[in-house]
Structure formats: structure tokens, C-alpha cells
Amino acid sequence: MSIATSEDAAWDSRFNPAAIFREWRRREPYLAGATLVYLVACLPVLFAMQIDERTYLDISVWIKPLKFLTSIACYFAVLVWFAGYLPAGTTEKRWYRLYSALLVACATLELIWIIVASAAGIGSHFNTGTALMSFAYTAAGIGAVTLITGALVYGVMIWRNPTPQLSPGFRASVIAGLLLTFPLTFVAAGYLGGAPSHFVGGNASDAEGMILTGWARDGGDLRVAHFFALHAIHFLPLLGLATIWMRSAGRAVATVWTGSAAYVALTAFTFIQALNGEPFLAMIP
Amino acid sequence: MNPETLFSAVGMAAMIGWLALLASPFIKTWAWAISGAVIPLLLSVAYTGLIFAFWSGAEGGFDTLANVQKLFEIPELALAGWIHFLAFDLFVGVWVARTAAREEIRFWFVIPCLFLTFMFGPAGFLAFTALRLAHGKGFLP
Numbered sequence: 001m002s003i004a005t006s007e008d009a010a011w012d013s014r015f016n017p018a019a020i021f022r023e024w025r026r027r028e029p030y031l032a033g034a035t036l037v038y039l040v041a042c043l044p045v046l047f048a049m050q051i052d053e054r055t056y057l058d059i060s061v062w063i064k065p066l067k068f069l070t071s072i073a074c075y076f077a078v079l080v081w082f083a084g085y086l087p088a089g090t091t092e093k094r095w096y097r098l099y100s101a102l103l104v105a106c107a108t109l110e111l112i113w114i115i116v117a118s119a120a121g122i123g124s125h126f127n128t129g130t131a132l133m134s135f136a137y138t139a140a141g142i143g144a145v146t147l148i149t150g151a152l153v154y155g156v157m158i159w160r161n162p163t164p165q166l167s168p169g170f171r172a173s174v175i176a177g178l179l180l181t182f183p184l185t186f187v188a189a190g191y192l193g194g195a196p197s198h199f200v201g202g203n204a205s206d207a208e209g210m211i212l213t214g215w216a217r218d219g220g221d222l223r224v225a226h227f228f229a230l231h232a233i234h235f236l237p238l239l240g241l242a243t244i245w246m247r248s249a250g251r252a253v254a255t256v257w258t259g260s261a262a263y264v265a266l267t268a269f270t271f272i273q274a275l276n277g278e279p280f281l282a283m284i285p
Numbered sequence: 286m287n288p289e290t291l292f293s294a295v296g297m298a299a300m301i302g303w304l305a306l307l308a309s310p311f312i313k314t315w316a317w318a319i320s321g322a323v324i325p326l327l328l329s330v331a332y333t334g335l336i337f338a339f340w341s342g343a344e345g346g347f348d349t350l351a352n353v354q355k356l357f358e359i360p361e362l363a364l365a366g367w368i369h370f371l372a373f374d375l376f377v378g379v380w381v382a383r384t385a386a387r388e389e390i391r392f393w394f395v396i397p398c399l400f401l402t403f404m405f406g407p408a409g410f411l412a413f414t415a416l417r418l419a420h421g422k423g424f425l426p
């Protein structure tokens with residue numbers, strides 16, 4: 001069984017990146033366009049990181065824009081692919097177009113806020129220093145919640161759409177990933193947004209953070225749970241892909257459900273860990 | 286990266302773009318891809334990165350000549366301004382060469398316009414517009 005939709009030759013024939021890219025763009029032009037814009041924006045940010053010596057919380061001011069650009073690009077990129085599993089004709093509907101444009105607007109405004117704050121060398125999230133920045137932080141919170149409703153809306157619509165072209169395990173993982181992303185992120189990021197900082201204890205510096213992610217190693221870091229919560233949309237479908245080769249559909253689905261439960265437990269664990277002021281993986285450099 | 290190193294690097298990049306453009310009658314597609322897209326885009330990335338990094342530290346602005354001069358007192362922003370020249374002059378150079386090719390204006394006539402664009406930007410644009418008028422092509426881009 002193929003994971004592709006029936007009209008899509010990209011996966012059925014030999015691996016063809018150009019065809020996959022075209023098909024990807026065809027499925028959801030707005031979110032696909034935004035993904036590409038965010039990836040292009042990473043280039044000057046990467047360049048700025050090389051020439052700008054300013055730091056915020058002891059790391060380059062450009063780390064955060066880079067993380068948010070790539071993270072939101074990944075979020076949109078996978079929604080674009082899953083748009084192929086929405087009921088036929090959904091993406092042409094007027095309400096959907098408006099909704100999709102709203103998601104792009106929320107993400108883009110959030111990224112502009114983060115980039116402008118970094119260019120100015122000040123904080124974005126948690127920055128309530130001036131009336132303007134305080135307002136921006138609140139607005140960004142509303143925008144961020146709107147942004148993650150995308151996963152919820154997709155999850156419900158795909159759940160109610162039979163999608164017989166998908167293998168049962170992969171289908172279950174797509175639905176689980178989409179439907180878990182919203183509530184998990186809502187809790188993890190909502191709590192983070194209400195906290196004074198992402199650090200719980202420790203010396204409140206990002207300089208000694210974990211490799212790649214930058215998470216604190218000397219105290220709790222609320223960003224860990226936010227990361228796993230938001231990226232359920234990526235990790236669970238990857239697990240689902242791994243079940244495609246299982247002969248028994250029942251076993252594949254059971255694997256996905258078990259994996260999803262374990263994933264929720266992992267996210268909850270990292271959240272509680274941070275609340276207790278404990279680092280996620282202190283031993284990783 | 287210090288501004289002097291970057292200055293040399295962008296100068297080199299622009300030079301490659303202009304040489305490619307000069308060779309455009311022989312290698313049209315490649316020349317236009319290099320001098321019309323690759324190099325101006327690389328320069329644009331560098332420019333944008335410099336603005337991201339150094340704009341907020343500047344005191345000047347665009348409102349008065351004195352304020353513009355103040356912007357250029359910061360070496361990194363003077364460099365950004367220079368990259369702006371390099372990127373846009375090259376881009377206009379490509380537009381000149383492509384327009385000339387489309388309108389069948391001989392390349393020999395175009396070379397002096399390209400040289401002027403390379404050295405003095407807008408003067409080359411003016412010269413090429415005059416050349417197009419002389420060929421009865423109107424003056425709208």
C-alpha cells in the first residue's frame with residue numbers, strides 16, 4: 001500500500017525529488033510558499049550570525065530567529081504534505097483559503113517580531129519592558145495559538161476523511177500527530193508563556209546549553225516539552241512510516257497507538273522535569 | 286568576519302558577475318543565471334545580514350543628508366551601502382544586456398553602457414536609455 005494519494009505519482013514511481021517538490025507545492029500553495037520564504041530568510045540570518053557579536057542570554061542574538069524560522073518551516077512543510085489527505089476540494093474552498101492565509105499571517109508576524117527584536121538586540125518572548133513590546137508579546141501569544149489550530153483542524157478533517165490510499169498505520173500516526181500537537185503544545189507553550197522565563201532554576205544562561213537545541217543542562221528548561229509537544233506532528237508520522245512494512249494492519253495501528261501514548265508520556269515527563277528544575281539530559285554536551 | 290575581508294569578498298563576487306555578463310553573448314543562459322541571479326542574491330544575503338546585525342546600532346537615518354552620512358560612519362553600514370551598489374548595478378547591467386539582446390541592439394554598442402553601469406551605475410542606465418532611443422525603442426523599461 002502506498003502512502004501517497006491516488007493522483008500523486010511522486011511516491012509511486014522511482015524517487016524523484018523534483019516531482020515530490022512539485023506535488024508538495026500543488027497540495028497547499030499558501031503554506032508551501034510561506035515555508036520557502038522562511039527558508040530563504042534563514043540565509044541572511046545565518047550571515048548575520050557570522051558577523052554580529054551581540055548576544056542575548058549569552059548566545060548569539062540570531063540563534064532564536066533561526067530556530068523559529070526552521071521550526072515553523074517544518075511545521076508548515078508537513079501540513080502541506082498532509083493537505084493531500086484532506087477531503088477532496090477542501091483547499092479550494094473559500095473558508096479554507098482564508099484560514100490558510102490567516103495561519104501564514106500569524107506565523108509571518110511572529111517571525112517578523114522575533115527578527116526585529118533580535119536586530120535590536122532585545123528579547124521578544126518574555127519582554128514586557130515597554131508597552132509596545134508587552135503588547136507584541138500578548139499578540140504573539142494569540143497568534144501562536146491560532147497557528148497551532150492548523151494541526152487540530154487538519155487532524156479532525158483527516159480523521160473524518162476515509163483516505164483509503166493510506167496504510168492504516170501511517171494514517172493513524174498522521175491523525176495522532178496532528179490531534180496531539182494542539183493540546184500538548186497548548187499546555188506546554190501556554191505554561192511557558194505565562195512563566196517569567198524558559199529557565200526553572202539553573203544559572204539562566206543559554207551559553208552552557210545542550211548541543212543543537214541549547215536546552216539548559218544546569219536546571220529546568222520549559223522549552224523541552226514545548227519542542228516535543230509541537231513536533232508530535234513530525235515524530236509520530238515518522239513512526240507511522242516505519243510501520244508501513246508491517247504485514248498486519250492491526251499490529252501497525254497498535255504500534256502507532258502505543259508509540260503515541262509513549263510520546264505523550266515523554267512530553268509530560270519533560271514538562272514535569274522542567275517544573276522540578278531538572279535538566280532534560282544533563283549528560284549530553 | 287572583519288569588514289575589510291568581507292569588502293574584498295563581495296568585490297570579487299561582483300567582478301565575477303561582470304565578467305560573466307561580458308561573456309553573455311557566448312554563454313547566454315549561464316551568464317544571466319550567474320550575474321542576474323546567483324551573485325546579486327549572494328550580495329543581497331550579505332546586505333540583509335549586515336542590516337540585521339548593524340542597523341539598530343546606527344544613529345543616522347534617511348531623512349537628511351547629515352543623517353545619511355552618519356549611517357556611513359559605521360564601517361559595517363558603509364560596507365552594506367557599498368554592497369547595495371554592487372548588487373543593484375550588476376542587476377541593472379544584466380537588465381541592460383538582456384534588453385539589448387531582446388531588442389537586437391548590437392553588443393558592441395552595449396559594452397560601453399555596461400562599463401558605465403559598472404563604474405557609475407545610473408550613468409550607464411542613462412547611456413543605455415539614450416542608445417535605445419537612438420534605435421527607436423522608446424524609453425520605458
